[in-house]
Amino acid sequence: MTLQHYLVISAILFTLGIFAVLTRRNAISILMGIELILNSCNLNFAAFSRFMTPPEDISGQIIAIFGIVLAAAEAAVFLAIILAIYREFGSIRPNEVDTLKG
Amino acid sequence: MVVPLISLILLCPLAAFAIFALLGLGNRSFPRQDYLSTAAMLIGLVCSLLLLREVVPGPAPHTVKWISLGGVTFSMGFYLDSVTVIMLIVVTLVSSLVHIFSMGYMHGDPRYPRFFAYLSLFSFSMLFLVVSDNLLGIYIGWELVGLCSYLLIGFWFEKDSAADACKKAFLTTRVGDVGMFIGMMMLFTKFKTLSLYGEGGIFALAASLNTGDMVWLSIAGVLIFCGALGKSAQVPLHTWLPDAMEGPTPVSALIHAATMVAAGVYLTARMFPILTETSSLVIAYIGGITALIAATIAIVRFDIKRVLAYSTISQLGYMMLGIGVGSYVAGLFHLTTHAFFKALLFLGSGSVIHAFHAMHAHDDHDEHDHAAHGDHDLVHAHGSEIPPDQDMRNMGGLRHKMPITFVTMLIATLSISGVPFVFSGFWSKDAILGGVLGRAMEWNSVHHYLLFGIALFAAGITAFYMFRLIFMTFFGEPRNQEMHDMAHESPKSMTVPLLILAVLSLPIVNILWFNEDYVKPPEQPHLHTPQHAYVSPDSKTDKAGITLSLFGVSEAVAAEEGGHDTHGAHADDGHHGHHGPAHTIAMVLSILVAGLGILLSWMFYHRRSLSAQSVATTFRPLYNLFWHKYYFDEFYDGVLVALTVWKARLFAQFDGTIVDGIVNGVGTVTRDFLAVFIGIFDNRVVDGLVNRVAEVTWAIGGRVRRIQTGAIQTYLFVVLAGIVLLILIFRVL
Numbered sequence: 001m002t003l004q005h006y007l008v009i010s011a012i013l014f015t016l017g018i019f020a021v022l023t024r025r026n027a028i029s030i031l032m033g034i035e036l037i038l039n040s041c042n043l044n045f046a047a048f049s050r051f052m053t054p055p056e057d058i059s060g061q062i063i064a065i066f067g068i069v070l071a072a073a074e075a076a077v078f079l080a081i082i083l084a085i086y087r088e089f090g091s092i093r094p095n096e097v098d099t100l101k102g
Numbered sequence: 103m104v105v106p107l108i109s110l111i112l113l114c115p116l117a118a119f120a121i122f123a124l125l126g127l128g129n130r131s132f133p134r135q136d137y138l139s140t141a142a143m144l145i146g147l148v149c150s151l152l153l154l155r156e157v158v159p160g161p162a163p164h165t166v167k168w169i170s171l172g173g174v175t176f177s178m179g180f181y182l183d184s185v186t187v188i189m190l191i192v193v194t195l196v197s198s199l200v201h202i203f204s205m206g207y208m209h210g211d212p213r214y215p216r217f218f219a220y221l222s223l224f225s226f227s228m229l230f231l232v233v234s235d236n237l238l239g240i241y242i243g244w245e246l247v248g249l250c251s252y253l254l255i256g257f258w259f260e261k262d263s264a265a266d267a268c269k270k271a272f273l274t275t276r277v278g279d280v281g282m283f284i285g286m287m288m289l290f291t292k293f294k295t296l297s298l299y300g301e302g303g304i305f306a307l308a309a310s311l312n313t314g315d316m317v318w319l320s321i322a323g324v325l326i327f328c329g330a331l332g333k334s335a336q337v338p339l340h341t342w343l344p345d346a347m348e349g350p351t352p353v354s355a356l357i358h359a360a361t362m363v364a365a366g367v368y369l370t371a372r373m374f375p376i377l378t379e380t381s382s383l384v385i386a387y388i389g390g391i392t393a394l395i396a397a398t399i400a401i402v403r404f405d406i407k408r409v410l411a412y413s414t415i416s417q418l419g420y421m422m423l424g425i426g427v428g429s430y431v432a433g434l435f436h437l438t439t440h441a442f443f444k445a446l447l448f449l450g451s452g453s454v455i456h457a458f459h460a461m462h463a464h465d466d467h468d469e470h471d472h473a474a475h476g477d478h479d480l481v482h483a484h485g486s487e488i489p490p491d492q493d494m495r496n497m498g499g500l501r502h503k504m505p506i507t508f509v510t511m512l513i514a515t516l517s518i519s520g521v522p523f524v525f526s527g528f529w530s531k532d533a534i535l536g537g538v539l540g541r542a543m544e545w546n547s548v549h550h551y552l553l554f555g556i557a558l559f560a561a562g563i564t565a566f567y568m569f570r571l572i573f574m575t576f577f578g579e580p581r582n583q584e585m586h587d588m589a590h591e592s593p594k595s596m597t598v599p600l601l602i603l604a605v606l607s608l609p610i611v612n613i614l615w616f617n618e619d620y621v622k623p624p625e626q627p628h629l630h631t632p633q634h635a636y637v638s639p640d641s642k643t644d645k646a647g648i649t650l651s652l653f654g655v656s657e658a659v660a661a662e663e664g665g666h667d668t669h670g671a672h673a674d675d676g677h678h679g680h681h682g683p684a685h686t687i688a689m690v691l692s693i694l695v696a697g698l699g700i701l702l703s704w705m706f707y708h709r710r711s712l713s714a715q716s717v718a719t720t721f722r723p724l725y726n727l728f729w730h731k732y733y734f735d736e737f738y739d740g741v742l743v744a745l746t747v748w749k750a751r752l753f754a755q756f757d758g759t760i761v762d763g764i765v766n767g768v769g770t771v772t773r774d775f776l777a778v779f780i781g782i783f784d785n786r787v788v789d790g791l792v793n794r795v796a797e798v799t800w801a802i803g804g805r806v807r808r809i810q811t812g813a814i815q816t817y818l819f820v821v822l823a824g825i826v827l828l829i830l831i832f833r834v835l
Contacts, residue, residue, distance in 0.1 A: 022815055022818060098811070101810060
């Protein structure tokens with residue numbers, strides 16, 4: 001298991017995340033895509049920390065943990081927004097929320 | 103001590119008014135404004151009495167420089183001599199008594215506090231006028247008392263007659279004031295100062311003028327006298343004063359009898375040193391004519407207040423006459439005595455009106471046919487305008503109902519009629535008559551003999567109409583039983599001032615005026631004895647007033663070798679030979695005419711052995727002349743007012759046709775020609791430019807707006823594409 005394996009996995013996760021964010025018609029699915037992107041980043045931090053720095057230096061891992069916490073908080077806010085949008089528009093499909101359309 | 107005292111005298115009434123004004127002009131007035139104003143006046147009275155001791159004997163200026171402007175210096179200051187102090191005492195005393203009287207008379211009036219505040223403002227203005235040492239200060243006080251007079255005449259402004267009367271008073275006096283202002287400006291142009299006293303003052307400078315300037319100085323003197331003409335209601339500007347009786351009666355007593363109208367006399371007396379022979383004669387003639395005309399009008403009036411108003415005009419004429427013949431002291435002495443007994447007469451009439459007024463409140467609309475009650479069926483025209491509670495034809499027999507009012511008014515009437523020795527009016531009037539005759543004999547002047555005749559005749563008429571008032575009001579049978587039953591004596595706050603004034607109508611003030619060490623008349627450098635006079639050239643001015651003394655028994659008489667001269671004369675004057683006989687003759691004649699007047703009055707109005715009606719029918723034209731007040735009002739309405747209205751119409755027509763025509767023509771040209779071109783330019787060029795810009799912006803906006811789809815994922819895609827593009831670019835570079 002070399003650094004390349006981790007980076008490939010991470011790249012695949014990132015791409016899947018982007019794909020989900022751009023294509024899904026459901027806001028929850030978009031959230032899931034965002035989570036994938038965030039986790040691919042965390043994976044990168046952890047991998048680079050493991051392979052590129054001395055073993056004493058664990059700052060990469062710590063940033064990954066911060067990223068997880070951040071993702072949790074972000075998910076909470078996102079879901080709250082989704083609820084508010086549902087109340088307002090009766091739907092959570094992003095393409096139906098288009099009051100800013102020119 | 104003098105300056106603090108005089109400041110206190112001025113500031114107290116001003117403060118009383120200021121408190122009223124600051125509390126919102128009557129909305130939330132000080133709860134006891136009446137006590138406040140009265141207290142202020144009483145303090146002023148005490149201070150004035152203290153000043154009496156301070157300012158002895160005579161002209162000592164206490165000038166306080168106040169203001170200094172630019173190249174020319176205007177100074178404000180006080181000038182106190184014995185005359186000023188006596189005036190201060192008269193004003194504060196009468197004002198205090200009127201304040202106290204008003205507490206009873208004005209009780210229950212909706213604007214009660216405002217009345218007292220106005221009285222305070224008036225008192226301040228009058229006192230300021232009295233103590234000013236320069237024409238500017240006098241003029242300021244002069245206009246302020248005019249304003250107060252206006253406010254107080256129109257105090258019951260709900261009545262149309264009161265509103266008209268206050269406007270008439272203000273405008274008529276303004277006519278005189280314009281003359282006064284021109285006179286002031288003449289003096290100012292010549293002397294570059296408005297101060298009267300001191301080395302650089304007008305009097306000092308005027309004294310050094312030579313004979314070439316006499317015409318000019320006479321004109322200036324007469325013009326300044328014009329102010330007095332209006333304020334003191336002299337013919338021909340006298341018509342406002344009878345109408346001013348629309349104001350509350352205490353106001354009539356204070357302003358239109360005792361003090362403000364006397365300000366004109368005071369001003370003329372102040373200007374005494376610059377009076378020339380011509381201006382003196384003008385003043386004397388106007389005074390004499392006024393005395394006669396007003397007295398004759400008073401005979402036929404039925405409104406008790408109008409009788410007193412014409413009487414006031416007549417007495418003011420006497421004072422002017424006195425000053426005009428050089429009897430400075432006599433004129434001012436008469437001012438003082440008149441202030442007291444005329445205030446008493448007015449307050450007494452107020453007491454009578456008050457007595458009827460209470461009844462009036464019960465029985466408001468029961469209008470009687472007044473003419474039917476009296477014996478004067480000749481009443482026409484103005485007869486119906488008299489308020490029933492002021493109409494003497496409704497009175498009669500009141501002496502039992504109102505004993506205090508009756509006795510005090512009788513004392514004042516005896517005083518004004520010139521009943522000898524124990525009443526002050528006799529002394530002052532006789533001083534003037536003696537002064538006129540003295541001047542006539544001294545100068546051997548036809549003018550002054552004529553004036554003496556006029557004054558003597560008017561004195562007789564005065565006695566006649568004053569006793570007519572007393573007989574009609576207080577004697578005989580009640581003419582209107584219903585009103586008579588309701589009448590009652592007035593409350594103490596009203597009778598006490600009456601009693602005090604009655605005491606003052608006795609010759610008390612004589613002590614001041616007959617004290618030669620205290621009152622000294624100023625010199626008249628430009629009044630020369632005419633060539634034809636047969637007196638020694640060193641005798642200058644007549645000091646007639648001083649030659650009298652209290653009760654006619656003077657210490658000087660004892661020293662005099664000629665025991666026939668009961669008046670006493672100056673041993674040092676060198677011309678007492680003319681005054682002694684003059685005063686004796688004047689006194690005897692004035693007692694005679696006064697007695698005759700009273701006798702005739704008694705026969706007409708009490709004993710009724712003569713019928714006023716038949717006399718009036720016999721002398722119908724004369725009666726009509728008096729009844730219509732010499733047609734002055736008709737003349738003013740018919741000529742001056744009509745001329746003014748005609749002139750106004752003319753100018754209105756000029757405005758309507760020519761000025762409006764020009765304006766409209768310019769308007770038409772602008773609208774029909776210029777505006778059309780400018781309109782086209784605006785529509786085509788300016789609007790076009792603006793519209794084009796707007797259209798272009800609109801078109802661009804319409805296209806560009808489509809970029810904003812509102813779909814999040816589209817935006818995200820564009821962002822991603824942008825990032826990819828950036829990465830590619832940086833990779834390539």
